[in-house]
Amino acid sequence: MPSSDPLPPKEGALFRKLLKCYELKQYKNGLKLAKQILSNPRYTEHGETLAMKGLTLNGLGRRDEAYKYVRLGLRNDLRSHVCWHVYGLLQRSDKKYDEAIKCYRNALKWEKDNLQILKDLSLLQIQMRDLEGYKETRHHLFTLRPSQHASWIGFSMSYHLLGDYEMANNILETFSQSQTSIEAHDYRHSELLLYQNQILIESSDLQKALDHLIKYESQIVDKLAVRESMGDLYIKLNQEEKAVPIFEALIKRNPENVLYYEQLLKARKLTESSSIVAAYREYQAQYPYALCPRRLPLNIAEGDEFRQVADEYLRRGLRKGIPPLFVNVRSLHQNPAKASIIEKLTLQYFENLTRSGHFSREDADNGVAVEPASALVWTALFLAQHYDYMRDTDRALEYINAAIDHTPTLIELLITKGRIFKHAGDPVEAYVWLEEAQSMDTADRYINSKCAKYMLRANMVQEAEEICSKFTREGVSAMDNLNEMQCMWFQTECARAFQRMGRWGEALKKCYEVERHFAEIIEDQFDFHTYCMRKMTLRAYVGLLRLEDVLRRHPFYFKAAKCAIEVYIRLYDKPLKAETTIEEIDIENLPPSELKKLRSKQRKAKKKAELESAQAAQAQVKREQHQKSKQQANQETDPDAPQLDELIAEKLERPDDPLDKATEFLKPLQQLAKERIETHLLAFEVYYRKNKLLLMLQSIRRARSVDPTHPVLHSCIIRFMKALLQATKQGPPFNGHVQQVLDKATKELIGQKTPQQLNDEFIAKHNASILHLYEGARGLYELDPSKKDQAVKLITSYDLSKLRLEEAIQIYTALRDGDVFGDCETEANDYQQACHQRFQYARIFRNIEELEAQLQEKEKAAAAAAAAKLHAETEDEQQQQQQHNHQQQQLNHLDSSKPPSVAAGAS
Known part of the structure; x- marks a missing residue:
């Protein structure tokens, strides 16, 4: 594009080379070319060259210098679209998308038809979900380049995202008709047709969507998506008889897909439980190795029919030894009648297997083959899990101990015993059993992670980190490596452990790490805006955009945000004080014994602080080295990534305004987790401390819309009324509109x-x-x-x-x-x-003396076991020595009894 301040041919050629070097990431060569242009006295202040020099410096990671040169170039040439575009690119590299959009719009004032600026602007608009602006930009690109596929697709998608399905479909229909030659198995064209069909389905024009599928079925490569969509459309259009063969073929293709069975039952119009169970029995005969047709009838059947189906399902699972058998049927325990039947069946199994090796007396009387010996173990495990779910800890331990006595090397038994203790309220004993299970198979990452999680539940963060270090990269601390891998289950559990221990800064640090993971995931979608348009993966792209819109609804973020809000509320209620120094203590009036204790205590504290500071400094050096090597490794791929502030626990636990920090975590929950009542109860706690009456009222109303019977809601109403009365007595009168809202709310909440x-x-x-x-x-x-x-x-x-x-x-x-x-x-x-x-x-209800006694007993038992083991080893050695001596004596006796000539010959 022509420049507002053109260069002569020689310098112009150098400037074009400079642009080429930036595109090829040859930043050092680009700096040399910029220096050649700026060394000419006539062009030392050429704005576009200065701006490009700044952009090149940004590629080398010299951010401060980059901003200096770009701003200088912009100041020298405010009417240059190149300078504004470069400034926008620099802002975009710092993730300042709003500022970058302003720069691009300023660039378009001087060069309104610049394709590159328009494309960059559209990417930022879809990233920021400025859908109206995105539609205008895509329309402009469409008018400039109507022959390009991306122009049509982007223009149609802008209307789709805004909900104008008819216009989006018309654009795609026109584009499809304009295409003349279509190759066989053209995947990009196939995806475009499926995307158009998705638009028709979302517009609720189901008949048109079905006709579209039938018309273009031969051109669509993804036959599975065609059959699934077609079957679903037939059911919704009340043409069930056409859907039956489709879903039967799909079940034949994948007999483990639950959705196919549900859709087929709808198509066959089966509503009675007996007919549904009979249908599932047909599929059991057709697909004898499939699990779905055996498990799904349990959700439908009732009474004796359920007993029969459950009997068949449980026997098969226990006979084969399926570890997650109880997990498969756990949802049935929400129905007390079904839970009772399952309990009776498994108790009968255990009794009969113990007595005769069969599941029932009838099997024993009829001469059926004896069940495998492992069936008894799996039955005991199932019963232990069942009673644990019912919170009958004694019976659960009875059956799990019986199973462990039978097969002590089965890891699933140890895991289940740990889970029983966890549910019983003893996280320490739970982790002990998980640690034993982990020691039996150190190469199993699942058991390793489970053991680490149980350690965190027992507030053993250091031990959990050591366990995780077995599967993290060498040379880096496990905590840092898990943070790099975005291992959020570990970080959320760490945050809650630190919260329980009162280490508020460490808890907040973990919460912020999780928050940064979600921010990084949202920023990473920027790479897909052009990729998906080019590869024509449009359905997946729309799904990605919709996922990113509600990303912070994820349970990991909710847990981290809830923990952070609770910690900030605690820090507001009881702010941390600076540590008391020796000068602040009145040592003159202390008796000598107390003064001696104080001096000793402070010496120990000083040594501990020095040791911790040394360890922290060493860890910091390692972290900096690792970060430096990581930056060097990513220099070429992402040289302009902004540096995040280091999270320091000591600073985090002493915030200037804890409630404002809590609000930062609260706002995403209010937008995306409205259906969870905890969101509104947390919001009330924050606004109650801020004394924001209208926001307190808003939180109460939202909580009532979710669950009006929630117990905590009542105390919120009481505290709100108390705060309202205090504000009315002490403060100035409310505004008329505010008073009207408050009076209406009071009448609504408590009446008269x-x-x-x-x-x-x-x-x-x-x-x-x-x-x-x-x-x-x-x-x-x-x-x-x-x-x-x-x-x-x-x-x-x-x-x-x-x-x-x-x-x-x-x-x-x-x-x-x-x-x-x-x-x-x-x-x-x-x-x-x-x-x-x-x-x-439950450990929390035990006395300290009892816990210490229990610990001493365990230590004595461990010492006794070690002594017994040592004694047994010593006895074995003595027996071996005695046996060796006896054999040697026999040999000596044989040698002495031989004739002299034979003995000499033998020697």
Whole structure:
């Protein structure tokens, strides 16, 4: 394109070479060419050359110099589209997409038909989801290059993303008609037709979509997608008889696809459970090795029919020894009747296998072959998992111990025993069993990861990192390598472990690492905007865009954000103080013994701090070396990636405004996780501390729309009413509109009642639910702190036999920590003892003395086992020595009994 400040032929040729060098990433050669142009006294301030020099420097990683030269070039030539374009490229490399879009628009003011600028602008617009702007830019590109395929596709997609399906389909239809020659098995054309069909389906014009598939079926390469779409369309258009042969053929192709069976049953119009089970039996006969036709009838059958189907399914699984058998049927336990039938069947199996080696007495009487010996072990494992799911810990341990006694080398048994202890509330004992399982197969990455997860649940972060280091890259710490690999399950578990231990900075660091992973995933989609358009993978591309729009709805992000918000709320309620130095302590009035203890304590603390700082410095050096090598390795592929700030735990745990930081994590949840009530309850906690009445009200309303019976919602309403009363008494009068909204909300939430009346009614209505009673007690104490004893008694007098472990832990921690009801040390100790009788295996309810005694017993048992092993080895050595001596004596006796001539000959 012509320049606003053209160069003479010699310098112009050098400038074109400079552009070529930048495209080929020959940055050093480009700098030499820029220097040649700028060395000419007439062109020392040539704006476009200065801008290109800055862009080349950015390619070499010299970011500050790059901005300096680009801004200087722009200042010298504000009307140059090249300078504005280069500035936009520089902003884009720093992920400042909004600023880059402004630069591209300024460039288009001086060169409105520049194809490269328009393409770059369209990429940023779709990245930022500026769909209206994207449509305008794609229309401009279409008018400039109507002969290019990408112009038609991008123009159509801009309307599709905006929901104008008719216009998008018309564009693609016109483009298809303009194509004259189509090669056989043209995959790009095939994908374009399937994308057009997707647009027709989304527009709800199903008949037209079906006609389109039938018309172009011969030109579509992906026959599986054609058959699936066609069968689905026939069902939706009430032409089920045409869908039956399609799904029968699909099941023959893949008899393990659950969706095919569901669609076929719809097509055959089968609604009664007996007819559905009979249909599944037909497929069992046709596909005897398929699992789906055997498992799916269990969801439909009831009563005796379910008993028969479950009997067949369980016998087959236990006979073959399928480890995830219980996982396959776990969803059936939500139906108590089905869970009872499964329990009775497996108990009969265990009894009969123990007695006769058969699953039933009938099999034994009829002379059926004996079941394999392993069937007893798998039956015991199934029963242990069943009772663990029902939270009957004693019976679960009984069966898992029986299985381990039978086959002590089966790793699945040890994993299940660890899981039982985890559900029983003893994470330490759980990790011990997982560690033993891991030691039996150190090459199994699944067991290794499971063991690390259990260690994190027991707050053993260092040990978990060591376990994970067996499968991470050498030369790099496991924590850094897992962060590079975006191993988010490990990081979320780490964050929660640090949160439980009160290491707030470390917890926040892990949360921010997870947040950066999601930001990186969103930025990585930038590479696919041109790739998918070129390769014509349009359906996958649209799916990618829609996934990225809701990416932060993922459970990993929700866990990390929830943890970060809770930590910031804790730091707001109880901010960390700087450590007390010796000068701040009144040492003059301390007795000599106390002063000596203080000096000793501080010397130990100083040594520990020096050791930790040395270790941190060493780790920092390794991290910097690793980061430097990583940057050097990626210099050619991604030289202009922005550097992220280092996450330092000490700085993170002392934020200037914790609530603002919490809001940063909260906003994505409010946008993408609206269906989860925890989002709105967390929002209320943040806004309650900010004293934002309208936002508190908004959070309450959103929470009520999700679950109006949630217990925590009641205490939110009580606290909101209390905050409203305080604001009315103390602050200036509200704006008229605000007052109107608040009056309407008050009437909607509590009517004509007072908060005390509302709380009393709530307690009376939900006296059978401990969580509702707990929130009612919170409201009682919140409204009148003098009723503390009554509030505490309300929850501690509840029948413990009706409590679940999680509920008991929640109440005990509230009493122990004193954050809800104030100081309740006596009540907490009494409640702990009562809960220990109810939940014998839960570690949180045990006394410290008991835990220490248990630890000593384990150490004694381990020492005794080691001594017994050593004694056995010593006895074996002695026996071997005695046997050797005896053999030697026999040989000597034989030699002495021989004649002298024979003995001499033998020697």
